[in-house]
Amino acid sequence: MAxxxxxxxxxxxxxxxxxxxxxxxxxxxxxxxxxxxxxxxxDPQLWERTxxxxxxxxxxxxxxxxxxxxxxxxxxxxxxAAHAGLRSGPxxxxxxxxxxxxxxxxxxxxxxxxxCAEFGLTxxxxxxxxxxxxxxxxxxxxxxxxGLPLVAVGLLYHNGYFxxxxxxxxxxxxxxxxxxxxxxxxxxxxxxxxxxPLRVSVRLPQRxxxxxxxxxxxxxxxxxxxxxxxxxxxxxxxxxxxxxxLGDQTRRIEQELILGVGGIRALEACNEHASVYHMNEGxxxxxxxxxxxxxxxxxxxxxxxxxxxxxxxxxxTTHTPVPAGIDRFSPALVSHxxxxxxxxxGLDLEGLMxxxxxxxxxxxxxxxxxVLALRTSKFCNGVSRLHGEVSRSMWQNIWPETxxxxxxxxxxxxxxxxxxxxxxHVAKLFDQHVAPDWRERPTxxxxxxxxxxxxxxxxxxxxxxxxxxLVTFCNERIASGKSGGITARLDPNALTIGFARRFAGxxxxxxxxxxxxxxSALLQGQGKPGSxxxxxxxxxxxxxxxxxxxxxxxxxxxRSPLAAGRVLFLEDYSIEVARKMVQGCDVWLNTPIRxxxxxxxxGMKAAMNGVLNASIRDGWWDEVTDPQxxxxxxxxxxxxxxxxxxxxxxxxxxxLYRLLxxxxxxxxxxxxxxxxxxxxxxxxxxxxxKSCISSLMPAFTTHRMIDDYASQYYFPAHQSASRLLATSxxxxxxxxxxxxxxxxxxxxxxxxxxxxxxWPRVAVTDCRVKSAGPRGEVIxxxxxxxxxxxxxELLVQALxxxxxxxxxxxxxxxxxxxxxxxxxxxxxxxxxxxGPASERSSPSERSSWTVSGQVRVDKATLERYTxxxxxxxxxxxxxxxxxxxxxxxxxxxxxxxxxxxxAEASRxx
Numbered sequence: 055m056a057x058x059x060x061x062x063x064x065x066x067x068x069x070x071x072x073x074x075x076x077x078x079x080x081x082x083x084x085x086x087x088x089x090x091x092x093x094x095x096x097d098p099q100l101w102e103r104t105x106x107x108x109x110x111x112x113x114x115x116x117x118x119x120x121x122x123x124x125x126x127x128x129x130x131x132x133x134x135a136a137h138a139g140l141r142s143g144p145x146x147x148x149x150x151x152x153x154x155x156x157x158x159x160x161x162x163x164x165x166x167x168x169x170c171a172e173f174g175l176t177x178x179x180x181x182x183x184x185x186x187x188x189x190x191x192x193x194x195x196x197x198x199x200x201g202l203p204l205v206a207v208g209l210l211y212h213n214g215y216f217x218x219x220x221x222x223x224x225x226x227x228x229x230x231x232x233x234x235x236x237x238x239x240x241x242x243x244x245x246x247x248x249x250x251p252l253r254v255s256v257r258l259p260q261r262x263x264x265x266x267x268x269x270x271x272x273x274x275x276x277x278x279x280x281x282x283x284x285x286x287x288x289x290x291x292x293x294x295x296x297x298x299x300l301g302d303q304t305r306r307i308e309q310e311l312i313l314g315v316g317g318i319r320a321l322e323a324c325n326e327h328a329s330v331y332h333m334n335e336g337x338x339x340x341x342x343x344x345x346x347x348x349x350x351x352x353x354x355x356x357x358x359x360x361x362x363x364x365x366x367x368x369x370x371t372t373h374t375p376v377p378a379g380i381d382r383f384s385p386a387l388v389s390h391x392x393x394x395x396x397x398x399x400g401l402d403l404e405g406l407m408x409x410x411x412x413x414x415x416x417x418x419x420x421x422x423x424x425v426l427a428l429r430t431s432k433f434c435n436g437v438s439r440l441h442g443e444v445s446r447s448m449w450q451n452i453w454p455e456t457x458x459x460x461x462x463x464x465x466x467x468x469x470x471x472x473x474x475x476x477x478x479h480v481a482k483l484f485d486q487h488v489a490p491d492w493r494e495r496p497t498x499x500x501x502x503x504x505x506x507x508x509x510x511x512x513x514x515x516x517x518x519x520x521x522x523x524l525v526t527f528c529n530e531r532i533a534s535g536k537s538g539g540i541t542a543r544l545d546p547n548a549l550t551i552g553f554a555r556r557f558a559g560x561x562x563x564x565x566x567x568x569x570x571x572x573x574s575a576l577l578q579g580q581g582k583p584g585s586x587x588x589x590x591x592x593x594x595x596x597x598x599x600x601x602x603x604x605x606x607x608x609x610x611x612x613r614s615p616l617a618a619g620r621v622l623f624l625e626d627y628s629i630e631v632a633r634k635m636v637q638g639c640d641v642w643l644n645t646p647i648r649x650x651x652x653x654x655x656x657g658m659k660a661a662m663n664g665v666l667n668a669s670i671r672d673g674w675w676d677e678v679t680d681p682q683x684x685x686x687x688x689x690x691x692x693x694x695x696x697x698x699x700x701x702x703x704x705x706x707x708x709x710l711y712r713l714l715x716x717x718x719x720x721x722x723x724x725x726x727x728x729x730x731x732x733x734x735x736x737x738x739x740x741x742x743x744k745s746c747i748s749s750l751m752p753a754f755t756t757h758r759m760i761d762d763y764a765s766q767y768y769f770p771a772h773q774s775a776s777r778l779l780a781t782s783x784x785x786x787x788x789x790x791x792x793x794x795x796x797x798x799x800x801x802x803x804x805x806x807x808x809x810x811x812x813w814p815r816v817a818v819t820d821c822r823v824k825s826a827g828p829r830g831e832v833i834x835x836x837x838x839x840x841x842x843x844x845x846x847e848l849l850v851q852a853l854x855x856x857x858x859x860x861x862x863x864x865x866x867x868x869x870x871x872x873x874x875x876x877x878x879x880x881x882x883x884x885x886x887x888x889g890p891a892s893e894r895s896s897p898s899e900r901s902s903w904t905v906s907g908q909v910r911v912d913k914a915t916l917e918r919y920t921x922x923x924x925x926x927x928x929x930x931x932x933x934x935x936x937x938x939x940x941x942x943x944x945x946x947x948x949x950x951x952x953x954x955x956x957a958e959a960s961r962x963x
Contacts (some may be wrong), residue, residue: 059244060269061251063236065112068124073137078108079239080140081272084176085195085473089136096123106630107178110237140273147201147274149757153764157772160780161794164772167328168193168206169317169338171309172215172298173277175270177629179238180214181279183298184556184593185655186373188629190334192471192655196756198273199473199494202764205326207317207338209309210235210268210279215298218593218626220538224609226594226602230297235268240279243267243324253286254319256311259390263291263308265316267324278324280316300596307383307391310423314340318348327792330771332369332763333431336381336423342368342430347398353796357400358807361430363799366938367775368431369767372424372463375444375652376695382420383410412451428452428463432774432938433767436465437653440676444649455929455946457855457866462939464766467674468653469759472496472751475659477637479516480747483508497761499752506748510740517640517664517743522546524638528589528622536625538609542587543619547733549586549722551668552639552660554627557594557601560650560696564604566643568707570616576714577620583723586714589639591624591631636660641685641718644669645710647702649692658754664743668713670706674754682745685713774938778802802936808843809932809945815841816848818928818949824906834871835906836928836949842901845873849933849940850905854915857925857951867912871905871928921954 065075074092083089093108094101096115104110112120123129157164172187173194182188190206197204212235216228243252255262264286270277282294294308301309318341321328333339342364349360374380388410389403396406408414409429410421428434428449436442442465446458453461473493476484484492487507495501525546531537544550557563566573566588579585590608594601605623612621624631636642642660644651644667651673658674661667667684669675678684688709690702721742725734752758779794817839824833834852838845850871855863909926928949931940 059246059248059252060241061244062241063109063113065109066117067112068120070124070130071120071133073133074108074112076140077133077136078112079241079271081175081239081270082140082198083108083136085471086136086139087478088132088139092129092132092136095129095132096120105178106176107237107239109239110178113237147199149761150201150203153769157769158776158780161776162327162329164203164330164769165326165328166197166202166204166330166332166768167321167326168204168332168334169313169341170206170208170334171313171337173206173208173270173279174629175272175277176239179233179240179270180217180628181208181211181233181298182629183215183595184627185653186335188632189468189470189655192469192474192756193334193760194272194275194277195471195474196469196760198275200757200760201274202760202768204275205321205328206275206277207313207321208277208279209295209298209313210240210281211295211298212281212283213297216300216593216596219536220605220609220623220625222539224538224606224613226596226605228596235281240268240270243269243278252320252323253284254316254323256316256319257394258291258308258311259394261288261291263287263294263312263316265312265320267320276326278317278320278326280312280320282312303383303387306381307387310337310381311340311391314338314342315344317341318344328367329775330367330369330768332371332768333427334371335373336370336427339370339423339427339430342426343392343395343399346430347395349793349796350398350400352793353800355796355800356803357405359796359800359803360400362803362806363779363794363796365430365432366778366799367771368427369433369435369763369771370424370427370431371435371437371466372427372445373437373652374424375441375448375650377448378695380425381423383423384420385417388421412449424449425452433771434463435767436463438467438673438677439465440649440673441465441652444652453941453943453946455862455948456941457853457863459864459866460941462941466759466762466766467677467754468655468658469754469756470655470658470662471756472662475633475636476662477520477633479519480513480637480663483512483516495757496755497752497758499748502748502751505744508744510735510737513664513743514735514740518547520638520663521550521640524550524589524634527634527638528624531624532622538612538623538625540609540612540622541619542612542617542622544587544589544622545585545620548620549584549641549719550639551586551588551641551643552590552635552665553588553643553645554591554624554632554635555654555656557592557604558598559600559604560647562645562647563590563592564607565645565703565707566710567607567611568703569711570611572711574616574618576711576719577616578618582715582719584719585620586719587620587622588643589622589624589635591627591635593627632656632659636665637663639665640722641665642667642669644672644675645687645706646670646672647693647696648672648689649694650696658750661746661750661754664747666739666742666746668710668718677753678750680745680749682742683749684742684746685718687713770938778936798936802934805934805936806932806942806945809847809942812841812843813945813947815839816843816930816947817841818930818947821928821949821952823926823952823954831911832909832926832954833906834909834926834928834952835874835904836871837902838905838928838930839902845903847933849931850928851931852907852909852926852928854909854911854924854926856919856923861951863925863927863951865915867915869907869909871907873903874906924954926952926954 170190172182174182174188174191213230214233219227245252252267254265264284266281268279283292345364346360349363396403410426411419436445445463446461450458488504489501525544576586636659642657642665648670654673657667670687670689690705721739724736778799820837824835852869853866855866930947932945
């Protein structure tokens with residue numbers, strides 16, 4: 055059972071409205087319009103001034119106003135109704151109830167622990183920087199609605215991420231006000247006595263750092279936030295959790311030790327015993343080392359045995375498509391901070407360093423948190439289909455001799471939380487014409503076909519109203535000095551294009567400015583039926599000079615006569631700004647260098663509101679198949695990095711201009727005369743809006759994403775761990791084993807060690823294509839030398855694919871090969887006898903045998919390649935039913951490449 059002793063801010067509410075305290079501390083209010091309306095009604099100006107913070111609103115509201123509200127029957131009823139909805143309706147959890155019966159409870163009941171460095175919960179608690187944090191917040195919200203048992207762990211940054219302002223030159227300035235955690239919708243976790251704050255600690259060089267624990271409740275999901283800003287700690291250690299993503303490498307490794315190691319200890323102290331541990335990006339990978347240490351401490355297992363036991367329940371999600379984006383630490387820094395830990399892990403320092411290196415033999419290679427996560431997790435994924443492909447290629451060297459598409463990294467395409475991001479005007483239409491329960495089942499594709507029933511005039515009116523509200527919001531920001539000194543003159547009826555995201559070089563916010571005169575003509579509607587206006591927002595990392603330069607260039611253009619008052623930059627990008635923009639724009643612009651946007655989610659949020667994407671086919675947009683759902687910006691190709699490329703920039707900016715001039719602007723203004731004060735409903739544009747909603751809504755919601763994580767990663771990880779760590783009532787003299795009975799997992803680790811001992815003698819020889827048909831049908835045959843392993847311990851396959859320049863196959867298809875006869879006497883001279891006697895080859899088993907099978911090239915491959923462009927090989931992998939997958943680094947043996955023209959020819963490895 056979870057720790058239940060919590061301490062929040064005393065709110066001193068009159069009894070009839072005392073339930074407001076529960077509502078304030080349950081972040082269901084962030085997506086519940088009814089609950090937000092309750093807090094807004096208390097004091098609308100105060101609600102805005104506190105940046106929509108219910109705890110501060112209640113703390114600062116006048117006692118007279120609260121007494122007045124307590125006597126208002128309508129308000130009391132609204133409070134009670136909102137309170138009754140906390141654990142009903144969308145929070146009923148029917149989705150998980152239907153699935154939980156298939157999950158084993160032999161080890162632990164299912165509970166996922168989700169670790170992330172940032173969480174975008176609400177605009178008032180800025181412990182997020184951008185897409186990763188907003189995704190994490192949406193992840194928690196959907197888990198709460200679906201009823202998936204999940205706890206989360208993050209850091210409580212007492213200065214949060216920075217607030218942005220622009221100086222007179224358009225240069226970003228960073229401000230770091232305290233978030234005042236006592237007045238946030240989070241509460242301190244207390245110890246078992248209920249009197250004192252709970253404390254855990256992490257050992258850093260020559261001292262222990264004390265960690266406080268706070269809890270945010272997102273419906274049924276509990277988020278634990280770790281805080282080192284305690285009197286127990288030195289000034290340096292109090293600053294570990296001061297800011298998100300700032301400081302040097304020393305600060306970063308300290309934060310990640312607090313998150314990973316401290317997070318595991320905090321969960322244990324709160325009696326949160328998860329069965330699955332999800333590292334959302336590599337920042338949390340040190341949790342793997344802590345869990346390995348705990349398995350060893352309890353069972354006396356070797357490092358390899360403990361790693362096998364821990365990795366069974368680890369899920370790692372990478373969000374980075376380039377190696378340079380991964381946290382890496384120098385060998386000296388890792389030695390300084392983790393040297394003491396190596397002994398507890400059963401490793402020497404070099405063994406520890408090897409866990410974070412692609413090339414384990416390269417002592418100069420930096421320690422990568424992503425590599426650590428990959429080497430200690432059985433389940434790994436990217437965040438879009440294209441990013442999965444990029445990730446498999448990026449990390450292929452960890453699995454030598456493995457084709458890229460066999461690298462065990464899958465993908466779950468990101469999504470966004472429907473309730474949180476859909477605006478009120480289109481939501482009302484969904485209620486009326488789609489289904490009253492669309493919020494509970496946003497993945498129902500059949501349901502969304504009913505968007506066709508919405509009258510065109512009504513959908514266009516909703517779009518127009520949302521655009522007007524966005525322009526009003528922008529004018530308020532201009533008036534309050536939050537627009538970079540830009541005094542834009544926005545037209546509430548003009549085509550409005552939004553661009554809001556982190557300002558990084560590869561995202562190319564200024565691609566549209568490559569030809570300023572051409573852009574100016576678009577902005578002023580020269581030769582077109584109407585004008586265009588751009589609203590942009592986003593922060594650059596404080597250390598990213600290129601990103602800051604892009605902001606400055608954009609602001610300089612927006613201030614110039616060429617912009618004609620039609621380009622606006624909104625300072626201090628936040629959840630509030632994002633919601634206004636994705637709900638109010640007409641087009642969402644996305645111009646990354648293809649291959650460098652892992653997923654992207656802002657465009658998904660826009661699409662749910664009927665906002666049409668104009669995007670390079672990268673990340674999630676590469677998966678969109680409905681041509682009516684938006685607009686593609688033609689790209690020059692896919693690139694591995696953001697190195698300057700003049701040809702690419704010229705080609706893709708020209709593609710953007712032509713798209714705007716020839717398609718987007720004419721379609722948006724169709725049916726209207728140039729300069730006309732009235733607008734006819736643009737039926738073609740509205741048809742696109744309907745296609746956008748009906749095809750993209752069910753595919754890109756976090757409800758679908760959570761379903762994918764559960765079915766592909768969480769549930770398989772839980773089942774794998776349950777199968778090999780089931781306690782079966784076994785305990786120690788002091789009670790049941792907290793970590794589980796490790797013996798089965800240790801047996802698998804020992805079997806892998808047995809594979810490693812024999813593997814140098816495993817070989818594939820005498821490979822030949824026995825016959826070849828005209829359409830890629832062949833019989834392939836080879837000799838497999840077992841190296842002392844039995845044939846039941848080996849998986850033999852034929853691969854067909856395209857050889858690359860180095861001779862490795864890519865885009866492979868697999869075909870099983872079966873033993874067709876033995877050819878040699880038993881191997882009695884190898885001297886290899888590791889592993890239990892029952893697992894060794896018996897004297898009657900042969901050390902070499904013939905394998906054969908039929909290979910048939912599929913039709914799709916033959917349509918893309920000729921037989922002369924393809925190649926074949928035979929490979930051997932370890933075989934054991936307990937393995938999550940057969941791809942173990944160093945345990946892959948390939949035969950020679952063969953061609954389809956080599957029928958009846960024999961080649962020997």
